[in-house]
Amino acid sequence: MNAPAEQPAVKARFIAFEGGEGVGKSTQAKRLVAALAKRGIEALLTREPGGTAGAEMIRKLLLDPPGTGWLVQAEAMLFAAARSDHVAKAIKPALMAGKWVVCDRFVLSSRAYQGLAGGLGDEEVKTLHRIGSGGLQPCRTFLLEAPGDQVTERLRKRDGDEADAIGGRNAKYHADVARGFAGLAQDDESIIQINASGSEDEVHAAVMHNIEPLLVPAS
Ligand SMILES: Nc1ncnc2c1ncn2[C@@H]1O[C@H](COP(=O)(O)OP(=O)(O)OP(=O)(O)O)[C@@H](O)[C@H]1O
């Protein structure tokens, strides 16, 4: 039998999945990494807040906060601090080593949740990101969008009545988050809006349609 043909090296890419709670980001991030692996492309699958030991500790502080919780200013700074550690210790080293990085949430979440829905302001969040992470941006962001009642049903099946401190905020907050994401996508062509109300296979196919053009050999 012939040996499999050697795949040409492909340029390392930083991809993020974004959207509200339960739209299918983790599911699709995993499926993308598996699809890349089938093509011989190594990818780091990671998440925010998290992805390093320090950032995972900050995640606990954010999602299960002590006392009465954080004011939006402190919350935004904690997300930026977690991201700073994640970028410096996990994302940049992986990209430098020629790996793809597939991240479940990144700075667009801070812009939608803290900047817009939380009222801190988009410029303030972007400033924190510049200070913490040098303003690093994914080359493609997939913004998954699905109707609220469908997402509520998915979350009910997955989590029952459990919700973390941010996921458990009221419906208006989450509607503002969804509107915030959609508005941010209008101003940035690296953000691809994906209808996430179909089956997992349909959403994956839409993601891969947008990934294929990126599978070009590194020069
Ligand atoms: N296209 C789909 N159709 C139906 N169910 C789905 C689909 N995609 C994901 N699910 C299911 O919906 C639930 C939420 O999916 P997932 O955990 O991937 O979402 P998420 O956006 O990462 O959520 P969170 O923001 O809360 O972490 C899971 O139980 C998952 O199996």
Ligand SMILES: Cc1cn([C@H]2C[C@H](O)[C@@H](COP(=O)(O)O)O2)c(=O)[nH]c1=O
């Ligand atoms: C990165 C980031 C996240 N959040 C919120 C969004 C979710 O409510 C949680 C993360 O939980 P998930 O299970 O991973 O979806 O944190 C945020 O408010 N701001 C951010 O920058």
